[in-house]
Amino acid sequence: MTEYPPFAVTVDLVVLTVREDELCILLVRRGVPPYHGRWALPGGFVGIDEDLADAAARELTEETGVPEPIGHLEQLGTYGTPGRDPRGRVVTVAYLALLPDLPPPVAGTDAAAADWLPVSRIADAELAFDHDVILAAGLERARAKLEYTPLATAFCPAEFTIARLRTVYETVWNRQLDPRNFHRKVTGTPGFVEPAGRVTEGDRGRPAQLYRRGSADLLHPPMLRPSVTRG
Amino acid sequence: MTEYPPFAVTVDLVVLTVREDELCILLVRRGVPPYHGRWALPGGFVGIDEDLADAAARELTEETGVPEPIGHLEQLGTYGTPGRDPRGRVVTVAYLALLPDLPPPVAGTDAAAADWLPVSRIADAELAFDHDVILAAGLERARAKLEYTPLATAFCPAEFTIARLRTVYETVWNRQLDPRNFHRKVTGTPGFVEPAGRVTEGDRGRPAQLYRRGSADLLHPPMLRPSVTRG
DNA sequence: AACCGTTATCGTCAACAGGACGAAAAGTTC
DNA sequence: GAACTTTTCGTCCTGTTGACGATAACGGTT
Missing domain, CATH: 1.10.10.10 (Winged helix-like DNA-binding domain superfamily/Winged helix DNA-binding domain)
Incomplete structure (x- = not known):
């Protein structure tokens, strides 16, 4: 495999819920560079022997503490434009999770804080990496899927x-x-x-x-x- | 980046067209191991400085000879189960292309042959890797998208x-x-x-x-x- | 208890969309 | 010209949907 270009692969999660008549998303405040201190989608690197869906479910459980079978988890899309991550060539597989209203999340290891934020109050350019684009895709997917x-x-x-x-x-x-x-x-x-x-x-x-x-x-x-x- | 597990990233294409009242897919017969001699989706490795969509468009042009702006190209899904490729940990980003009826394709470098095959005549386990699963996803996506x-x-x-x-x-x-x-x-x-x-x-x-x-x-x-x- | 506000559930009506199908229009083939 | 093929318009009927009235079943207040 040394003959092929090496990529890093991550999963990122768009976790949505409805609480108090508002559509909210689970975000973490990054505790490490890059984008230190900025809000970001929860996520992390995929293990070399780990399935993509398993990695997404693992991150979801780590951030929310809920067991998997609750709610819904599906693949959303993959984002791999060169330069989207200053650490190198990172391809991220985004997942969309829909959950019932849950207690507040606990901060993970790399995150200074994690919380539910109303999507209506997320300003442009507030999110790390290209996570604003991924969030927009997740919202549109959720809105469309409620239809059919x-x-x-x-x-x-x-x-x-x-x-x-x-x-x-x-x-x-x-x-x-x-x-x-x-x-x-x-x-x-x-x-x-x-x-x-x-x-x-x-x-x-x-x-x-x-x-x-x-x-x-x-x-x-x-x-x-x-x-x-x-x- | 040496601290993160190294993956290889490929793109694979589900290229569909309608010819003579049949839904056909563009397949290549593999000329190199693994799965030597088997039908497979056209695709290939993504360059370390290449965008995913660019890689998909490049493969599409290489296999069909048509310029990009014809037809439709969209991301379908990402498949990365460990063991899906015997060469190592390969994550593939699948794209779905819908094209008008075109002249027969030309064989690429790694492919012994390339041709349009009616999807109705593709038997189970005929395709290399997990390409049967990707094909099924592409068909269902196409059928659903015609609706709305x-x-x-x-x-x-x-x-x-x-x-x-x-x-x-x-x-x-x-x-x-x-x-x-x-x-x-x-x-x-x-x-x-x-x-x-x-x-x-x-x-x-x-x-x-x-x-x-x-x-x-x-x-x-x-x-x-x-x-x-x-x- | 009587009343009122609130929410859930059922009913009615008119407008519209959609499937089945008749019929006319406008070509080609023999 | 007659027969056939394909496009395009129209009609009928049924089911769906939006607007909204009416009733049911609770809790709270006087």
Whole structure:
């Protein structure tokens, strides 16, 4: 293998959650150069005998403390422009994680701090490396996938109400949805959700039916974003 | 950089086209070990100072002889499971290319032969490395993207008829579509196609209006695949 | 208990989109 | 010219969707 150019390979994570009606991302403040003191996506180098997905899951567990099977983790894209990392030729494989609301994260070894930040308040050029580009790709992927997959359920706990699911859509899409039409559409899409048989208690208003994620992994028909420019 | 594990990075291409009512993929027969004599996706190692997308475009031009701006090229996914390449730890970034029908390719340096093969006739375990998995991902990506993007036009020459676009959909989806409803839907979706002002000549039947690709890169409403199981 | 605010859920109606299919238009082939 | 092929427009009918009224079922207040 000495005949081929040597690269370093990392994984970086776009970890999204919905908390308090805001779409938040897990960021770490870098404790070492380069970009010392800047916010960055959590991530790290891939071991020479480690699978890419395993490395992503390992980093996710390290940063959040949650076991893997919660939420959703998928590959987002790979970024390897020469010069994107001043330490040398580093290719990073970005992963997108969608998680339910969790307790605050713990700082890792290389990170001075780790916290959930609302994506709406992340200014340009605030992030290390090309992480702003990766974040933008993750956001667009998440918004698109809510349309034609049941992945909004990954932002919810195991049992959730239709209203909770609706706030997920409203938060990620930044659009208000009609509660009655949303309820009809979600319960009418086969395999999206299935009733858990229990209801909420203690909240204001009428108790709501609880649901679990259904068996479909593609929505037919899809949940189309409103207010798209049509003819 | 010597402190980090050294990887080799390659690009591999899933190059699809529609020819003679069949979805075809560009494959090369390997002329060197490993997998000597087996069909494989075209690809190669990324230069230490080369961008990933540039490497993909370079390989595409080398194998097909077409300049880049024709068709469509996008990143598909990254595959890096340890052991997928017997030469060592190789991470490959797969790209998906959609091209109009082209003349037969020329064999490259490392390839004994290169040719278009109908995807329907590729048997299991016929491909080198994990290229069968990458091919499956490329096919599914292409099928899905025809639904909500105008990428079917990438399979067509610069000017094309609605009927030509319909055969693209029918071939990629392997489903028959009603010519009248398809015509209404395509011409009614804003930004999908725009008339070129000219008509075909010399064919059988009534001459058809020629169209170019429109300005939209997302279809509203999308072209939904028929015969999906609904309630 | 009576009332009110809040939230969940069901129903109604009109507009629109989409599949099935008839029919006319405009060429080529024999 | 007759037959055939292909494009393009129109019609009918059904199902989906957005706007919104109405009712159900709770907690809190007087």
